Amino acid sequence: AQLAGAAEGEQHPVVRVRCLGGTRQLRYRDQRKLKGLWFADDPEAARMLDGQGPDALAVSRDGFGAVLTGRRGGLKAALTDQSLLAGLGNLLADEILWQARLHPSRATSSLTDEEGDVLYGAMRDVLRTSVRAAHVPPRDDWLTGHRDAPGRAPCPRCGTRLSSGRIAGRTTVWCPHCQPAPG
Numbered sequence: 001a002q003l004a005g006a007a008e009g010e011q012h013p014v015v016r017v018r019c020l021g022g023t024r025q026l027r028y029r030d031q032r033k034l035k036g037l038w039f040a041d042d043p044e045a046a047r048m049l050d051g052q053g054p055d056a057l058a059v060s061r062d063g064f065g066a067v068l069t070g071r072r073g074g075l076k077a078a079l080t081d082q083s084l085l086a087g088l089g090n091l092l093a094d095e096i097l098w099q100a101r102l103h104p105s106r107a108t109s110s111l112t113d114e115e116g117d118v119l120y121g122a123m124r125d126v127l128r129t130s131v132r133a134a135h136v137p138p139r140d141d142w143l144t145g146h147r148d149a150p151g152r153a154p155c156p157r158c159g160t161r162l163s164s165g166r167i168a169g170r171t172t173v174w175c176p177h178c179q180p181a182p183g
């Protein structure tokens with residue numbers, strides 16, 4: 001969120017909400033397409049943020065490892081669970097897993113230290129690039145640039161047809177060659 005003077009009239013592409021009040025505006029920029037905005041009439045309501053995990057953009061490698069350690073279930077479910085890590089939506093999680101070459105259904109508990117390093121590095125790279133671009137950029141060399149193509153688009157890395165399905169309750173896209181199924 002950002003406070004800006006009313007004189008600054010230009011519309012930012014990721015401003016989702018503008019609140020007008022007197023000579024001031026409150027603009028809500030939602031770069032990562034998170035859950036939304038609530039108005040609270042009670043300071044106690046701010047406690048709804050208490051259940052959130054650390055910000056994915058700020059978490060350290062050790063903090064990231066601690067969040068995943070002992071976690072049951074798959075990687076996609078873990079990355080998009082806001083109570084574990086705050087800030088990763090569906091597109092970001094798929095892009096990060098594709099860049100890290102990890103299947104979205106891989107058991108979180110099966111990650112080696114080396115795979116954890118690769119996943120953490122991919123998360124930071126994808127988040128930094130996306131925040132700079134103010135959205136998850138549909139780059140030609142990213143999964144995101146191909147996931148919405150009609151039919152089954154080829155993986156931009158290896159040319160294999162991309163797979164899609166529901167994983168952790170969300171439409172998920174992955175490359176069956178680069179991200180081998182667990183098993």
Ligand SMILES: [Zn+2]
Nearest residue numbers: 155158175178
């Ligand atoms: Zn591939």
